[in-house]
Amino acid sequence: MAHTHRTHPLHRRAPLAAALLATAPCWAQTASLPETRLAPVVVTGQATPAASIGGWGDVPLSLTPLQANVIGTAQMRERGAQRLADLTGLDPSVSDAYNTEGYWDYLTVRGFVLDNRFNFRRDGLPISAETFIALDNKAQVEIMKGTSGMQAGTSAPGGLVNYVVKRPLATPLRSISIEAREAGSVTAAADLSQRFGAAEAFGLRLNAAAAHLDPKVHDAKGDRHLLALAGDWRVSGDTLLEAEVEISRRSQPSVPGFSLLGNSVPAPVDPRINLNNQSWSLPVVLEGQTASLRWQQRLSNDWQLVTHFATQRLRSDDRIAFPFGCTDPNPPPDGTYYADRYCPNGNFDLYDFRSENERRRTDALDVHVQGKLQLAGMAHQITLGLLRSQVRNRFQAQAYNFSGTGNVDGSVRDLPAAPDANDPNTNRDELSNELYLRDAVTLTPDLTAWAGLRATRLHRRSVRTDGSEASDYRKSFGTPFVALSYALAPRRIVYASWGQGIESEVAPSRDRYDNRGEALAPLKSRQVELGAKGNEANVVWSATLFEIRRPQSASIENIPGGCDTDETVGGCTLRFDGEARHRGLELSSDVDLGAWTVGASALWLQARREGASDAAQNGKRPPNVPAHTFKAQARYRVPGSPGTELSAALAHEGNRTLLPDDDGLRIPSWTRIDLGVQHRMQLADTRLTWRAGVDNLFDRRAWRESPFQFEHVYLFPLAPRTLRVSLQADL
DSSP states (O other), rough: OOOSSSOGGGGGGOOOOOOOOOOOOOOEEEEEEEEGGOOOOOOOOOOOOOOOGSTTTTTTGGGGGSEEEEEEEHHHHHHTTOSSGGGGOOOOTTTEEOOOOOOOEEEEEEEOOEEEEEEEEEEEEEEEOSOOOSTTTTTEEEESSOOOOTTSSSSSSEEEEEEOOOOOOOOOEEEEEEEEEETTEEEEEEEEEEESSSSOOOOEEEEEEEEEOOOSSSTOOOOEEEEEEEEEEEETTTTEEEEEEEEEEEEEEEOOOOOOTTTTTTOOOOOOSSSOOOTOOEEEEEEEEEEEEEEEESSSSSSEEEEEEEEEEEEEEEEEEOOOOOSSSOOOOOEEESOOOOTSSSEEEEEEEEEEEEEEEEEEEEEEEEEEEETEEEEEEEEEHHHHHEEEEEOBBBEEEEEEEEETTTTOOOOOOOOOOOEEEEEEEOOOEEEEEEEESSSSEEEEEEEEEEEEEEEEEEETTTTOSSSSEEEEEEEEEEEEEEEEEEEEEEEEEEEEEEOOOOSSSSHHHHHTTOOOOOOEEEEEEEEEEOSSSSSEEEEOOOOOOOEEEEEEESSSSTTTOTTTTTTEEEEEEEEEEEEEEEEEEEEEETTTTEEEEEOOOOOOOOSSSSGGGGGOOOTTTSEEEEEEEEEOOOOOOEEEEEEEEEEEEEEEEEEEEEOEEOOEEEEEEEEEEEEEEEHHHHEEEEEEEESSOOOOOOOOOOOTTTTTOEEOOOOOEEEEEEEEEEE
């Protein structure tokens, strides 16, 4: 959320968060035929599914010139995943960005933080991820890595996340499950699918879940529920109509981060401490209603038309006792105010933040045709479409008031509430029209050219809730993508690709800016990627080199102190100031060895600032970006015990910087090991699946991440060792 205070942290984007959602029917989108989406996909062994978010339809990932990870229902259940942040242990390019209990999820991909407003999709259509997104009714989660200008009008570089909704299956499904985990969380869920009518033309799938949330972290009890219904009608062999609706709600207090203590990195704390522990602390309430309608019409053997509409309405109450900065009662001679960290003695300033009745609505309509044709003796796979999306965010005035002084030991619990909502918020509107074309051209039996272009017309407006600081932004731009792939063998390719992404930025409408309210030129990020992929008899592997360059904007002082206060009119300018350059090597392999299935992946990343006007910034590594990560999973099918599998997962992330100027402060690298077991058995007509797991087996104490958000350093600890057990019954 846009906030006038320099001290608004985790919830600065809160006003950009929520909006109640209508359950009116909508139309959904995907490039693949319905049959390809019926069963959940598990990426193990030889399985290389399509990632619809990539834009190339049902072409397997092993044959496309991009990198993506497709995480299916089975993997999510094995890990006990209930939110996006639970999946970061599966891909070395994906890590936490500001993930905490009781709030929505953020991701970093290839060293860039994804924008929750623009980098998330649901069945291919844009949604807001400034809410809790349940996984109970999701068939798979697709994480595409790299610039995404071909797939999205505006988005941060790094990647896209796409949630694929569960649809009616070809065969009946009756599945119920219950899971319990420390300290006292319990989740019950049902997944039912049935076809009926003449020739089973109609299908329904119902997902329902309810949870009592009682994690190991103190003062964070809550609850959530979800109800989702998806249906389809096979009107004829050429026509398919699909509709779905989802209603969800979660209420839970959020958990703020720790920070530097003066100029020192503290030892990892007890991860059960919650600094949001005042008697007046209220839960964050996130409500969502989503609905979609999709019509797929086969025009011929080679062509089909897809029309897809979706609406999302979110509502949230964002509330927290929030620690931010510190006014030292015994300051040094220079009178230091710790604006971006806590005091050396562990004290912090505590604020009563409340932004209630936040509402966000997103509507999107996509119409496209796709098919195959022969031109100039070459085969083309073409997609031509139009996407129109509209966002409307409405908020109330918010409270962000000083309450008193707390301490990182969590002992201060009796500070006074300060709930007066006297701080304006920011309302936002956006209209985007995007025309896109993609073409995969078979130049020779082994050589394929891939090309895409998205032309976007964007109109954004914003105004403070008190009527001040209005801005109006209009821009048109194109984002191209080109690639060449060569098949070394039937299931082995090498490729080279180049693509652009676009972001937009407007100078704040504040007196201190001499270009206030003016739009900067579009921020064009560029990616070059070289890769090789193979899908051998029992091995799936890939190797990728990439470089992403993204322009950086910065507030530049025209006179000393000109960017610090509005009392200095025109003393500051927002302009481009160098760029971020991220170069990396990704390696991954999944091997099926009979009783064993082993997967390992690694990333080496060099992320640096270049070309800044302040030479001291150049060559610096950005905060919260490890230079190397390693993830591994192993599964062992126990001989002599059919249906029994043992599993282990290892996640290692290198050290991280804490400040943009990289003054040498670091949090150390850490390694976490998780174990699991599952056993399948048949009991009459019911198949039972027992699962048990322990996360953070050795109860490792470490700082998990160090995001620098809203001009403040945060430190989040690894979650403590946690046991979980579940039972799934398929009737």
